[in-house]
Amino acid sequence: MPAPQLVWFRNDLRVADHRALAAAAAAGPVHAVFLKAEAQWAAHGVGANRLAFLERNLRALAAALGVLGIPFTVLEAPRFRDAPGTLLPWAQAQGATALHFNDEYPLNERRRDDAVARAFAQAGVAVHRYTDSVIAAPGTLKTGQGGPYTVFTPFKRRWLATLDLSSAAPLAPPDPQGPVRPLGPALEEAMTLAGAAASAVPAKLWPGGEGEAHRRLTEFLAEAALRYDSQRDFPAVTGTSTLSPYLSLGVLSPRQVLSALLAAFPDALEGSGGPSIWLSELIWREFYRHVVAAFDHVSKGEAFRPAFADLPWRQDPEGLAAWKAGRTGLPLVDAGMRELAATGWMHNRVRMAVAMFLTKNLLIDWHLGEAHFMDQLVDGDFAANNGGWQWSAATGTDAAPYFRVFNPVTQSQRFDPEGHYLRRWVPELAGLDARSIHEPWRYAGGPKAYPKPLVDLKASRERAIAHFKAHAAG
Ligand SMILES: Cc1cc2nc3c(=O)[nH]c(=O)nc-3n(C[C@H](O)[C@H](O)[C@H](O)COP(=O)(O)OP(=O)(O)OC[C@H]3O[C@@H](n4cnc5c(N)ncnc54)[C@H](O)[C@@H]3O)c2cc1C
CATH class of the missing domain: 3.40.50.620 (HUPs)
Known part of the structure; x- marks a missing residue:
């Protein structure tokens, strides 16, 4: 033997x-x-x-x-x-x-x-x-100065320019090396994870296994990929792939995704439509992995940008608790946080909105949001989660500048105009029409069972910008 x-x-x-x-x-x-x-x-x-x-x-x-x-x-x-x-x-x-x-x-x-x-x-x-777990190995894509990329667009250009489709071709599973092996009770027992029992998210939302991952990939490519550019920001629409849990645990490989994408849309590498924009998201995934591989301080919990390394944050345990519970009085934020609690997943547009609200309007440390997401997300992935939080907090690589603060009311007016997403996750608002549901406090005080906004959006936005500005300058 x-x-x-x-x-x-x-x-x-x-x-x-x-x-x-x-x-x-x-x-x-x-x-x-x-x-x-x-x-x-x-x-x-x-x-x-x-x-x-x-x-x-x-x-x-x-x-x-x-x-x-x-x-x-x-x-x-x-x-x-x-x-x-x-x-x-x-x-x-x-x-x-x-x-x-x-x-x-x-x-x-x-x-x-x-x-x-x-x-x-x-x-x-x-x-x-x-x-x-990535198509381009960290360390292989270098800027003109020979260093790692810290800005996405040139990273993406280089990623595409150096893509070698022959080495990115997916491999078949190995041939059987013997008769089928039964699992046996000892292995079944060893695979039990003590911490898993506390999950309240129904298992049927996220079935395990490669078959399920490929089913989602096939369905997305057949139904939503072509319209991804116009639908991906609308949380009430099934406009994204929901593949993140499968990609983050490697149940699906990025090469399998790329190859299926190009089989369905041969122009995806050059074009600018839905399939190409979706490919950009996969390249964002690689970007954050390259960042983590190149900059050790990111894994040590430090802000990527030194200017914001010791930005003082507000201590606000009640605000944090209201945010986690989806009881801030801002419908989009609350809908997102409740979607997260119920499903272990949240739509990307809403992730950005709730993260901006926590770090800007409440001025609460992004580490607390990052940790809560890691605690709740089925797709919790250090590189993507840290990247997303530092992007929202303005402390990261190629982050949103601190003065670009998303307004959760205009965000939901724009991306959930009829309020379908809000009604689904915040049933207290179910009786409101498409105009009042985005800012219920303005219309006869709003429903009794729903809280008043935790902060005034305009004043808290100005406070955040002044705070970041003073710190960046000092
Ligand atoms: C604050 C914040 C925290 C986040 N935390 C995570 C996390 O822990 N794990 C995670 O996988 N994604 C995270 N994201 C990125 C993004 O929100 C999710 O990947 C996306 O919503 C997953 O849905 P989908 O599979 O339908 O994505 P699609 O829109 O179908 O995108 C396809 C794939 O591309 C990748 N991807 C898409 N957007 C991003 C992005 N911005 N950064 C990195 N990869 C991306 C994912 O693997 C995703 O499955 C976070 C974003 C923010 C703003």
Whole structure:
């Protein structure tokens, strides 16, 4: 029996187009492993909704590996620092000669992976690392000065100019290496994640597995992609793909997405319509991963822009609690926060609006919003979440300038003109017409059960701009 090739699965829970799995399977029989790092996930603020989604996808992966005859082991390594001491003895007990895994980019993940690679190298077990969760590997796209990009548009231009479609072609899953393996009660038990039980988001909203991810991709390309440019900002419309949870956990790869997009819309790389704009969003996803890989201070919780590193924020526990509960009295903000609580997901336009409201109108520290999102989101992803929060707070790479403060009333008037989204998530407002629903306090005081606005939008906007301006200048 040849020595097994070990594949360490992390946020790449699929068998098709998995760079590490494909390379390992080409070298010999594969044994797959996953490390349960529950204490580390808790330290990273990963919440129950995400853990429940992770557990469903872990079970789907185990079943897919079982069909391929690939043994799968789940080990406990509560903190990332436990990874080398857990993996190496286990690998040695299997008589393994090689470990394969796909790279991850936040600082703690890189440190974990480097420590594992060092321990294995010292023990004489080969380590092979792959670029998998992005199409362009971090570090390969450089500005004219040779540094990493901090502005999206030139990054995107370079990304497109260097795109090599042949190396971005998705790989098939490996051939079966033996008869189907039943999962067995020990593996079933090992895949249970303690923190997942607290999730109140119905599992049927986000089924696990590669089949579901591809179903969503196919449906989006057939139905909404062509109109993405005109519909993506309207939260009452199913105008976006809802693929973010699947992409962030690697149930779907960006190469699979790109290849399906180009099969459906061969002009997507050049054009300016819906499919091309959608491709830009996938490039934003890569941009934030490159930022995290290049700038360690982002992973340490620091503002990207030094000018705003120690901006003083308001201490306002009641305002924060009202924001989290969707009881700010601003309908769009409340609808978004309630959508998040009920589904573990929020429409992008509304994410921007609630984040702007927290960091500008309430002047509450973006870290608190970032942490709440991480606690609630099914698609919670460090790079995208941090990028989105720092964009909204004006502290990030290529962020919205601090004086561009979204007004949640004009945002919903523009992007939910009939109030369908507001009525769906804020039932207290269901009886209001399309004019009054955006600012119910202006019309005979609004419904009794609904709070008055937490802040005056105009005054709080001016306060925020003055605050940022004084700090930027000082
Ligand atoms: C404050 C804030 C926090 C966010 N937190 C997250 C997060 O934790 N995880 C996450 O995946 N996205 C996050 N986003 C980005 C974006 O809101 C979601 O990716 C998007 O709403 C997911 O819906 P979709 O899959 O239907 O997207 P589509 O519109 O169908 O886009 C396709 C894919 O592109 C990627 N994408 C789209 N927009 C962005 C973006 N602005 N930045 C990075 N990638 C993007 C996602 O992978 C998405 O699935 C955040 C945005 C903001 C403003």
